[in-house]
Amino acid sequence: MSTPDESYEEQDEDSEEEEVEMTAAEALAKLEEAWLNEKFAPDLLESKSDLVDCMLEQINQMEENLRKCKKGDMRILIHRMEIDRIRFIISSYLRRRLEKIEMFHQEILHRDSLRKEDDPLLLSEEELRFAKDYADGVQSHFKSLVLTHLPQNFQKLDREKTAPKPDVDSYVFLKANRDQDQVLIEPELDDDPSAEVVDLVKDSQYIMRFRPLAPLVADGTVSLI
Amino acid sequence: MYGDKALELIMELKRAAEGSLPAYNEDGVRQVLEEMSVLYDQNQADVLQEPSMTGGESLISAVQFRHTCLERNQRCLLAYLHNRMEMIKTMRWEFGSVLPPDIKNNMSEQESQWFNRYSKSLASYMRSLGEEGLDLTQDRKPPKNLFIQVRCLMDYGEFETEDGTLVVLKKNSQHFLLRSQCDLC
Amino acid sequence: MMDPSEVEFLAEKELVTIIPNFSHNKFYLISGDIGPFNPGLPVDVPLWLAINMKQRQKCRIQPPEWMNVEFLEAKKQEEKESAVFEAVMNPHFMEMSKLLLTHAADDITNADEVHALIKDLWDIRAAKLRQSVDKL
DSSP, X not given: OOOHHHHHHHHHHHTTTSXXXXXXXXXXXXXXXXXXXXXXXXXXXXXXXXXXXXXXXXXXXXXXXHHTSOTTXXXXXXXXXXXXXXXXXXXXXXXXXXXXXXXXXXHHHHHHHTOOTTSOXXXXXXXXXXXXXXXXXXXXXXXXXXXXXXXXXXXXXXXXXXXXXXXXXXXXXXXXXSOEEEEESXXXXXXXXXXXXXXXXXXXXXXXXXXXXXXXXXXXXXXEO | OTTHHHHHHHHXXXXXXXXXXXXXXXXXXXXXXXXXXXXXXXXXXXXXXXXXXXXXXXXXXXXXXXXXXXXXXXXXXXXXXXXXXXXXXXXXXXXXXXXXXXXXXXXXXXHHHHHHHHHHHHHHHHHTSTTTOOXXXXXXXXXXXXXXXXXXXXXXXXXXXXXXXXEEEXXXXXXXEEHHHHTTO | OOOHHHHHHHHTTSEEEEEXXXXXXXXXXXXXXXXXXXXXXXXXXXXXXXXXXXXXXSEEEEOXXXXXXXXXXXXXXXXXXXXXXXXXXXXXXXXXXXXXXXXXXXGSTTHHHHHHHHHHHHHHHHHHHHHHHHHO
């Protein structure tokens, strides 16, 4: 029987090749967690489109089953209510992502272009398509309406200065899902021996800046609340 | 005062009632652009006259001042466009791909084009979700699967609820119905 | 930030015990199995379902073990005497009690007093939060 740490590491390595088997209930729980994390994080988090696809499939399957039910069957209403709840979570999750994608489209597309082959997906394929079209649309809109009519020196916009970036230094509430020692509060001071460090205790709640937490949210060590 | 017209554009948007879109201020934008053109030309002229900028403090500060005005005007124009764009986006989420005429008429030609492009892009994205697509403009609030008590105001006849139970809606009878079904009758 | 309807939505997932007055075999919900249902026999269901069944007069709801005057009075006292936040019986106690008191008050003994105590407990905690934020 492997220790919790070992099996966790295994999952990390294998998740690329194998699909981790999980029950529908587990997938739903993970989607809920992803929804809340995305809601509270100032930055766009890794894409969980596989969870979304899984739950949409579950809902569709359930709808089909319900169509076959006899009228007046008590199950119909109950399953419908659950479907409504799940559909709300999915919609809210995807809407929150679109909101960030639209707001920070330049920065996000730039970050995505720097992704390496094995890095986790920041955007789903469809989100990427949407983001690119959105960026193009906004740019040509600004160009046609104003920028081309401006005096020469004012026609280009300096992206570094004008593109909105997510405020990763804003504070978030979180709870620790497991013990995690030695969390660097200021990751920028990585090599500084006097840099402040904190030990997170399982099930405790904290308020911290989002920046140092990003990798811990990604691997499930903490959840945002 | 330089920059007044640009500021006026922004204020116009701030004053707009919630959920409405003021008409695209073609004139206002044009005036700001003209003002910028004048300022820019003046600066160009000054700089050409004194390429080494040794013309003394007053010349330098004049050029700097105009440059600041130019930057401010540029920011205001872009903010004007950007804020209107955000308002138009909200309309897509509220009204769908077909906008009410009073809003449509208040958009500039380019804004209409942008709206159509955004609308199509969004629709395309939503259609890509799952097997049959998912309309993200719905379900904005959590489902409230509560039953509310209704009283019938008139004879309606038979009404079939979600799970197939038949309810007879006669005048003054009271029933428990799911909120979503109340909208239907 | 969460709006109140979303906070309530989360609270609705909490399990509560109901006493059904009907029979039915298990429901295989995506989030897990529920039931089977037999008249008079307690079953745990999510709060959203409990409230719905209660409204359709298909069950009684058993208030959670913390939802009684004795427990809440003690809790309130504990919270009053402490300068820090005491552990709560349930992270969603506020929303749960609101839903239960609104739709199943007849199943709760001394509902009015319970309501008042919960409000007091909430107020004490809210005041502590304001104080600690001021200190920050």
